[in-house]
Amino acid sequence: MLWYLGRRLLQVIPVFLGATLLLYALVFLRPGDPVAGLGGERGLPEAVQDQIRAQFHLDQPFIVQYLYYLKGIFTFDLGNTFTGRPVAEVVAEALPITFQLALMALVFESVLGIAFGLFAGIRKGKLFDSTVLVFSLLLIALPTFVTGLVLQIVVGVNLDWLPVTAGRDPDFYSLLMPAVVLATTSFAQILRLTRTSVIENLTADFVRTASAKGLPRVRVVGRHVLRNSLIPVVTFIGVDLGNLMTGSIVTEGIFNINGVGGTLFEAISRGESVTIVTLSTVIVLVYIVANLLVDLLYAVLDPRIRYA
């Protein structure tokens, strides 16, 4: 088990290096000079531009810039944005908000998705199942900004139940609606995945054997169908945690939240390579950790999996 953990954590190193290099290269290949655009209409004087270029090593070849960046990371200095704020500070501010949002969305989609999916699976072909299926298809098909705007108008403006936007330092309450919007697509997917998995397991031989033992229906479903059905669902949830972190760009935009998504969007439009690469790398690391957690959770759900 420890060996396995160690091996998995060692894998983080090449993934980290590869991801940063690739991201850096992509940002570097971007056309246009970020410094030239800094001074607005009139532009900055040549000398000031050169000074900024030198300060951020923009006059050096790509690989040198990359190495400077790596050196910065290992000395815990992520550099500054063009406006002079430390990147670390920007990330530290954005990350917790997005993380809270993603986590809330994750709880919504998992709990509701699994519950609805289980119920639909058990009552396959009945009215509830058919309704839920159509409804979930609708949720998958609708883009986030549509569900977001509709909820804003109905729940936020017309009914006045929840705040319309979150703004700075949002509390749990004001994040509720964004979290629901963020969760909708994944909720529908988890629901469908659970449903399929439950239907498949309901016809499994061991479920029939459990019934033949004389177990009441509730126990057959709870002990023998649900736990086995969760195994594929857990994979999806793990990958989805990463998606929630990035997928929040649109949602954060709609609800005016200063999270990773919003910050990343701004950085891209300004061409701040250091901020882009750092935030993207954080997202990559979240993916890696989430997948590791999923793999460990697997072993809890399925004793056939033993890590060695």
Added chain:
Amino acid sequence: MTTTITLTDGATEDAPVPAEKPDDSSPLLEIRDLQISFTTATGTVDAVRGVDLTVYPGQSVAIVGESGSGKSTTAHAIIDLLPGTGKVTGGSISFGGRELVGLKRKQVEDLRGREIGLVPQDPMSNLNPVWRIGTQIDEALVANGFQGSKAERTARVAELLGEAGLPDAARRARQFPHEFSGGMRQRALIAIGLASRPKLLIADEPTSALDVTVQKKILDHLEGLTAELGTAVLFITHDLGLAAERAEHLVVMYKGKVVESGPAAQILKDPQHEYTKRLVASAPSLASRRIQSAHERGAEADDLLAEHAGEPEAVQAADDVVVAKDLTKVFHIRGSRPGTHTDFTAVDSVDFALPKGRTLALVGESGSGKSTAANMVLGLLDPTSGTVMFDGKDVATMSRKEQFALRRRVQPVFQNPYGSLDPVFSVYRSIEEPLALHKVGDRKSREARVRELLDMVSLPQATMRRFPNELSGGQRQRIAIARALALKPEVLVLDEAVSALDVLVQAQILTLLNDLQSELGLSYLFITHDLAVVRQIADLVAVMKDGSIVEHASTDEVFDNPQQEYTRDLLAAIPGASLEIGG
């Protein structure tokens, strides 16, 4: 086993067909005119059409039939566990005088486990992989009203497992199903089935997934246990020999109807119905000789056989199309720590020779290395050491091109006809693919060849436009054979090619293989666990155990005069081997 048959034997001679009464007690289970149908997209299918069946307390009754005969459906209807859209549409099932059809769910749940136990068919899929064995027995106790503390239940679980013949039961109860072998799992399932001491145990093909020797041990044990507990047993099986050996009373089902029922010995000796007669005639466990067509060849071939029979390895290489010498395969299994590994020798310096136009059977139980050996002959696995010679040439030293050419001459047919055909390929595409891959002929000539091949395996040419899911297991296996023959190979490697088929279909396929062999001069390397099939098809037998060949001789010699203890055990374990069959 044999004793039960002699017991009933005397009483049966004059007994009427429906059922013989062991004593004056009233029947435990009485099924009258049972009708079951399934609703499908195209209408209703009547799976069971008027079945009558009686089981007395303590009696053992076997339902025999091929897949689709409705035998399992009948058994599952008793405890209301019909799959999918299955519904009892008529008739009655009475258990201890109580009508079971139309019971409420709660009432059926009370009945299951407590009154009627089930030992299901496939031990691999019938235990939930995510719960400990002990937990799965424990929940059966709890559900059926076992009064006692947690510690008492744990003790009882160990007791039940021990009773089912599992040594070291207390420790085993804490293990998970994947840590158990097939035989051990089946014992755990028997423990579950008998946990609450039911009056009737339904054993649905309880051992068809197991090796013959394991099968024999488990059935012997089950028989002793149920006799001791006075449990009535309803056996479901496709194996007539097994049924006759294990049950006092047989019920033969065909296409949803009972075609014949009566005392086991009587049915075997004097089958009345046409279907039963065919079943008795083609039951492989009861057959005693090589299928004929192979013997119709000239005296020259017989001389060759005699020569081989004496010293199989000493024959000149020219006569042997495949020769394996000192063949060894070692698998490295990664250990729990980095850098450590253990070696597992799957095949241990094995020698065998397959003469041209003949059949060599590699026989052994699961894990004996027979399939690994076959895969090396097919070139799908590289031997760790030793050689496979094909027509006098070492396969290992061949160039890639020569190996590609070799693929045309050696073709496989695998066990599972459901898995070995690509479901999205039409039959035509499946058979044509090897031809296209080896660039044989143009489209037109390839189509002609596919038609010819379908003729060869006795399927209508129209089949080529159909898809595997529209075909039965036997038809699929014929297609797999047609595909293997497409490139006109010299050698077919048949890896358990008939094991998944019903007896009658199995007999048809074996006859087909025999005819093709004498027609096309094919050589077969026949991999099987079933000695009864070997008797029907093979000229030579190599018995494998733990990676080594323990006995290698002609089929007649192995069957009439086995030299090794292990071979004798295998022969003794064939169900029905000890029975005398008439008709």
